Amino acid sequence: MSLIHWLFDAQLVIGGQTILWREVLGNLFGLLSALGGMRRKAWAWPVGIVGNALLLTVFLGVAFGTPNPVNLLGQAGRQVMFIVVSVYGWWRWTRRPDQEGAVIEPQWASWRTRALLVAGLIGGTLLLTPLFRALGSYEPVWSDAWIFTGSVLATYGMAKGWVEFWLIWVAVDVVGVPLLFSAGYYASGLMYAFYGVFTLTGFFVWKRRNAVVRPNLETVGA
Template sequence: MGLIDWLFDAQLHIGSQTILWREVIGNLFGLLSALGGMRRKAWAWPVGIVGNVLLFTVFMGAAFGTPNPVNLLGQAGRQVMFVLVSIYGWYRWTRRPSGPAGGHEVMIEPRWASWPTRLALIAGMIAGTLLLTPIFRALGSYEPVWSDAWIFVGSILATYGMAKGWTEFWLIWVAVDVVGVPLLFSAGYYASGLMYLFYGVFTLTGFFVWKRRNVVPEPNIEAVGA
């Protein structure tokens, strides 16, 4: 219990700012998961889940009595959804054997999404943000609430796209990062804001890495839910 207590309570003080170590560690797990995703390694999914659990407790600051009494419901809620989608992604990336080592190092083949899928992703991003904004506001999320909703919806779509092997999922992450950086800094989550800045560059790199390995696009008849 000593390690758990330390992880929950440990703080980093920079000037007048207080940063929770679990926010830093959770983001580092997220970065490691992203690196694994760029290399198309199945271990990226369980590593990401560990980071999601840590960050959930961070973004529910008021509920957990942290130094930053700000709740970002979209940020917290997306950690829960990340876990659920990551279980699906972990299964999808490991269900096929890959050589003598079995399914643990399966290499999913990147591909372009079809145009109907792309349009469905864009529509889902916009509609989901419009739908969740008043809900998050009523629940007391931090303003501007639409930013929190945008990040939540985009994160789910990007994680699902990664599980499906769509190269476009990297671009969804870019859209999330552009909105996420100013929101996190304004809410006092400086470690996550700095990490989002780095993610912005990293996701563009990941896009071009996957783009070079693209195979044929998926059939136009496939939609997001397929």
């Protein structure tokens, strides 16, 4: 129990800014989960869930009595969403694992699906912005709504194995970095900046994998 209390209260002070170790650890678990996702490993999902649980307590600053009193409801809400969708992704990726432990092959989404993803990202942001503002989320609220909506779509896309999900993460990171820095969540802001580079790398890794696997699948089906 003392370890849990220490983890909950431990802080790191840099240049007069207080950073919770929970925020650092939660983002590190998220990075490890992203690495597992890029390698198409099923363990990426439970690792991500641990990080989500830690970050949920960080972004609901007022509710958990953290040094940062700023509430980012989109950030907090997406941690809950991550946990729910991760259960689905974990199940989907472990249904038919191959001998190497890579459990899904990357595929391109259809043009119709791409259009729906774009419409969902814009529409979800427009719908959630007034709701998050009414609940007291940090300004600019549309950024928080964009991050939440994009995270839902990207996580679902990862579960389905769509190559495009990496690009949705890039769109999330572009908005997330300035929002997190302005709200005082410096560890998460730095991690988002790193994620931006990492997600681009993941996109090209999955794209290359699809280019290798697709001709083999077409040959088998011929």
